[in-house]
Amino acid sequence: MVLSMxxxxxxxxxxxxxxxxxxxxxxxxxxxxxxxxxAVSGAAxxxxxxxxxxxxxxxxxxxxxxxLLCGMMxxxxxxxxxGLFEYIAIKGIKLTKGNPWRLLVVLSIVTALLSAFLDNVTxxxxxxxxxxxxxxxxxxxxxxxxxxxxLFSNIGGAATLIGDPPNIMIGGATHLTFMxxxxxxxxxxxxxxxxxxxxxxxxxxxxxxxxxxxxSSIEAFDESRAIPNRGFLFRTLMVFxxxxxxxxTHNLHHVHLATVAIGGSFIMMMVTRQEPEVVxxxxxxxxxxxxxxxxxxxxxxxxxxxxxxxxxxxxxxxHGEVGPTSQLVLWISALATTVINSIPYTATMISLIKEMxxxxxxxxxxxxxxxxxxxxxxxxxxxxxxxxxxxxxGISVKTKYPLRFGxxxxxALPLMLVSIAIVSLYLYVRY
Amino acid sequence: MKLxxxxxxxxxxxxxxxxxxxxxxxxxxxxRMSAVSIVDHNGYLVGCVTAQDILTASVPxxxxxxxxxxxxxxxxxxxxxxRSILNTPAIYLIDKKCTFLTPTDSMSYAxxxxxxxxxxxxxxxDEKNQVGWxxxxxxxxxxxxxxxxNS
Numbered sequence: 001m002v003l004s005m006x007x008x009x010x011x012x013x014x015x016x017x018x019x020x021x022x023x024x025x026x027x028x029x030x031x032x033x034x035x036x037x038x039a040v041s042g043a044a045x046x047x048x049x050x051x052x053x054x055x056x057x058x059x060x061x062x063x064x065x066x067x068l069l070c071g072m073m074x075x076x077x078x079x080x081x082x083g084l085f086e087y088i089a090i091k092g093i094k095l096t097k098g099n100p101w102r103l104l105v106v107l108s109i110v111t112a113l114l115s116a117f118l119d120n121v122t123x124x125x126x127x128x129x130x131x132x133x134x135x136x137x138x139x140x141x142x143x144x145x146x147x148x149x150x151l152f153s154n155i156g157g158a159a160t161l162i163g164d165p166p167n168i169m170i171g172g173a174t175h176l177t178f179m180x181x182x183x184x185x186x187x188x189x190x191x192x193x194x195x196x197x198x199x200x201x202x203x204x205x206x207x208x209x210x211x212x213x214x215x216s217s218i219e220a221f222d223e224s225r226a227i228p229n230r231g232f233l234f235r236t237l238m239v240f241x242x243x244x245x246x247x248x249t250h251n252l253h254h255v256h257l258a259t260v261a262i263g264g265s266f267i268m269m270m271v272t273r274q275e276p277e278v279v280x281x282x283x284x285x286x287x288x289x290x291x292x293x294x295x296x297x298x299x300x301x302x303x304x305x306x307x308x309x310x311x312x313x314x315x316x317x318x319h320g321e322v323g324p325t326s327q328l329v330l331w332i333s334a335l336a337t338t339v340i341n342s343i344p345y346t347a348t349m350i351s352l353i354k355e356m357x358x359x360x361x362x363x364x365x366x367x368x369x370x371x372x373x374x375x376x377x378x379x380x381x382x383x384x385x386x387x388x389x390x391x392x393x394g395i396s397v398k399t400k401y402p403l404r405f406g407x408x409x410x411x412a413l414p415l416m417l418v419s420i421a422i423v424s425l426y427l428y429v430r431y
Numbered sequence: 432m433k434l435x436x437x438x439x440x441x442x443x444x445x446x447x448x449x450x451x452x453x454x455x456x457x458x459x460x461x462x463r464m465s466a467v468s469i470v471d472h473n474g475y476l477v478g479c480v481t482a483q484d485i486l487t488a489s490v491p492x493x494x495x496x497x498x499x500x501x502x503x504x505x506x507x508x509x510x511x512x513x514r515s516i517l518n519t520p521a522i523y524l525i526d527k528k529c530t531f532l533t534p535t536d537s538m539s540y541a542x543x544x545x546x547x548x549x550x551x552x553x554x555x556x557d558e559k560n561q562v563g564w565x566x567x568x569x570x571x572x573x574x575x576x577x578x579x580x581n582s
Contacts, residue, residue: 086497129496133508137506221503222501
């Protein structure tokens with residue numbers, strides 16, 4: 001009965017909430033059920049047993065996050081048709097003149113840049129098929145390039161508020177703005193990128209440079225044919241730039257993220273004359289329902305008092321000081337998200353950190369950056385650490401060079417630990 | 432009512448379950464057919480391999496996941512993939528969801544099946560044996576029957 005802090009909650013409801021939460025986590029981690037089905041069914045269970053009212057459940061859903069995600073999904077669905085992303089990637093590929101090591105560097109940079117603005121899954125869905133096509137033309141094993149692309153999709157995504165789901169959730173739940181993410185996360189992301197490239201160079205450069213390739217075979221890729229309609233490209237870019245500008249200038253106008261994203265996405269559909277039924281069918285509704293279910297489940301944990309209990313324990317360990325708390329959050333996040341899905345993890349941690357911030361002195365920001373960087377970069381630890389990793393592995397098993405779990409972990413896990421150590425040092429020095 | 436058995440083609444080329452994709456393509460080319468039947472040792476129909484199935488198998492998966500492949504117009508990857516799967520047993524390419532017609536089905540039903548599944552050809556099966564083929568051209572040319580009779 002320790003947990004039942006709220007007066008109207010009984011032991012049955014506490015049990016139901018804990019069971020729903022942990023079963024959902026188990027199903028997501030073991031992939032026994034699609035994410036949205038386990039999360040929404042779990043959330044429904046809380047409502048069936050009156051752990052919370054429907055009104056309370058709706059209050060727990062962070063619509064700023066859901067709206068931002070939905071708006072970004074719509075804009076990406078429209079922009080993908082322009083061919084711009086393929087154009088950028090092919091231009092980059094041609095710069096390498098077919099040298100495999102340079103190909104790894106350029107494609108990783110393209111991946112990092114794209115994933116800073118698009119979600120990671122979309123980014124790898126654009127870059128990885130192209131990589132496989134180029135590798136096949138050059139007759140080389142694409143595995144080192146794929147591993148590097150996975151790493152940089154998660155590294156690049158950590159740099160901005162819209163780059164990775166954990167950041168979108170933190171941005172939606174706090175007052176932290178797009179520029180806050182740029183000025184706090186971007187510097188350390190640049191350092192992590194440079195160090196990661198340096199280490200990849202030690203691992204792969206000699207092997208890749210030794211490969212004999214026919215450089216002319218990449219000349220056959222014709223980037224000029226990637227963009228079918230320049231007017232369409234121009235209009236989508238105009239709207240997207242305005243959306244990003246609105247994110248950057250939040251402090252001037254105070255229009256919220258979801259409003260900018262949803263508003264911008266429908267304006268983009270208007271100026272490019274899209275059929276909304278067609279574009280909206282491309283929105284990942286399943287992901288949006290997954291988030292909705294998780295917000296309610298975590299709300300349940302808050303309501304039964306578990307979040308408060310854990311927050312108190314953490315505060316006891318760190319004495320409520322920001323420095324040790326952020327270090328603890330960073331390392332737990334990094335290690336946890338190598339095996340469990342970063343989205344439910346982040347949803348839980350946001351609620352936990354908000355609870356802790358009530359009784360902590362000083363500026364809470366470093367704790368949020370620790371969560372963001374830990375959850376984003378932690379995804380690099382294993383092949384199941386992030387959605388993008390799973391997608392790349394899925395694409396590669398259908399080719400001659402399937403990416404194996406052990407093969408990835410051997411390179412990625414040490415690099416992930418190095419990146420977290422860098423972030424740890426950065427947080428210590430800067431805050 | 433116009434029935435399938437009155438319009439179907441009866442010249443059927445069958446291959447055994449052990450046939451390779453190479454033999455399937457050779458038969459298709461020789462008989463100008465977009466599908467070949469595969470039969471078991473009793474002569475019962477196991478399924479059909481269509482030109483569409485072979486094309487689908489020869490386009491690399493990474494190309495299928497691209498939104499647009501026009502920038503690869505000068506790249507010759509599909510032909511080399513196709514060549515590399517020539518020795519695959521044809522049985523792997525059988526379309527398990529392929530629908531069949533029976534001789535007493537109406538031509539209208541055949542028309543609906545073909546337009547619904549975006550196929551070019553359907554096998555006509557009596558019990559377990561294939562007795563003919565119906566193509567899209569058989570169906571649309573049915574409309575000309577009365578004109579031919581009158582003239």
